[in-house]
Amino acid sequence: MNIKIVDLPEIAIIGKEGLCTEDNNIVQELWELCNCHFSEVEDLGMK
Secondary structure, three states, X not given: OOOOOOOOOOOOOOOOOOOOOOXXXXXXXXXXXXXXXXXXXXXXXXX
């Protein structure tokens, strides 16, 4: 499996913390958590 590390804009997920390194990348897990609970905070966002 080929893995490519890409620098993306920062996001903040309140209550979740993790370290991303080449050996331990939790971005996908955090992204999935963020998406599955988005409806809970959707109305709080700026439009």
